[in-house]
Amino acid sequence: MLYSIRMRAAEGGPHEQGGHHISGAERLVTKEELEQISSELVHRALTHSKGCADFIRITIDAIPDEAIHRIPCLTIADEQTDGHIGEVPTTNHEATTPPLPLSSHQQAEALLTTHTAITPVAFRRAVSQLVSLPESMRGAMLVDMRTGQRLDPWGQRGVRVSRMSFADETAAITALNAAGYSGVHLEEALVLASKVLSAPGVVGELCISDDPDYTTGYVSYGSTYHRLHHMKPVGSPLGGRLFFVDATADIAAIKNYLETTVTLVNPPTFSLQ
Ligand code: WAQ
Ligand code: MG
Ligand code: MG
Ligand code: MG
Structure with missing residues (x-):
């Protein structure tokens, strides 16, 4: 089973409230990799050359194998x-x-x-x-x-x-x-x-x-x-x-x-x- 993990980050609030987009990324990973990849994505949002995010949204969903x-x-x-x-x-x-x-x-x-x-x-x-x-x-x-x-x-x-x-x-x-x-x-x-x-x-x-x-x-x-x-x-x-x-x-x-x-x-x- 794979999981979809997606991150989007903004500064000045969420994107939908006018926040300035800093970074976004996504991966398909195994359950064992989820924690490690989540932390890498948070790190990226906090250290990006475009600025420091004050809004970070991580979304994780399981993907059924037949859908790949x-x-x-x-x-x-x-x-x-x-x-x-x-x-x-x-x-x-x-x-x-x-x-x-x-x-x-x-x-x-x-x-x-x-x-x-x-x-x-x-x-x-x-x-x-x-x-x-x-x-x-x-x-x-x-x-x-x-x-x-x-x-x-x-x-x-x-x-x-x-x-x-x-x-x-x-x-x-x-x-x-x-x-x-x-x-x-x-x-x-x-x-x-x-x-x-x-x-x-x-x-x-x-x-x-x-x-x-x-x-x-x-x-x-x-x-x-x-x-x-x-x-x-x-x-x-x-x-x-x-x-x-x-x-x-x-x-x-x-x-x-x-x-x-x-x-x-x-x-x-x-x-x-
Ligand atoms: N889907 C559609 N458009 C996107 C996505 C996405 N998932 N992510 C970024 N964009 C658009 C958005 O308008 C960004 O402003 C723009 O692309 C640039 O995104 O071989 O870093 O993530 O070394 O800044 C090219 C690598 C790197 C070239 C491109 O894009 C090479 C890069 P960024
Ligand atoms: Mg970029
Ligand atoms: Mg990118
Ligand atoms: Mg084509």
Whole structure:
């Protein structure tokens, strides 16, 4: 039997009373792991770079075994973007013109629009909506892959992907470490991104962390996860996620799948070097 454990934390009261979102995380764990993971999640809420939580909600539910859905892990492709243009250090998310190297956002656009049906207009419109929000959302925006128009009606909450974990977290972390990757941001993002692309109707994702000191984000599509550095200026608390969807997709069904289907992600695999 597995348990779903979810944490959300805010400063200035609960989210629903206007508290400022600090952190959220979720796992699927065994009964034996519950106490340890609860304490790790509380620790995280109390020591986060976004502030110290004064509201922490931990929710635990048992999951019947037959409800569990298994999916493959996305494959990591690492696109290094240079943080420096010429001699001038830049934040490198702002558009450049040739012969300067593409900025992180231009790389994201090139990847998503070359390999999926997401249009450049949709990409730009969606990113500009995301980066012009006054505050980071708690979840993701669902946007039309052809127009970039926001499709979900869920305001600052958006869609929150939940009830997912690596099937074998130790094996997954060992495989990541052996390939040179580490850190809870990457581990959690890979699980989340794998679940997102497994949803019918979702064709791609863009992610920018809202942690002020974490500027690496990613885009994902098909079966790949592309890390992109310098997605925002260091120190910015503004991040977010865009889920690009087919306009004919059923928005309520996507939300329901992402929020409630209990999903285990197989360990990542790396081709032999
Ligand atoms: N479901 C949907 N959206 C979410 C969720 C969720 N469970 N959690 C966070 N978001 C949205 C929300 O708008 C946040 O502001 C935004 O994403 C960023 O969340 O390979 O740390 O948890 O090293 O700050 C990427 C790792 C880390 C890249 C991303 O996101 C790498 C990260 P954060
Ligand atoms: Mg997170
Ligand atoms: Mg899909
Ligand atoms: Mg964060």
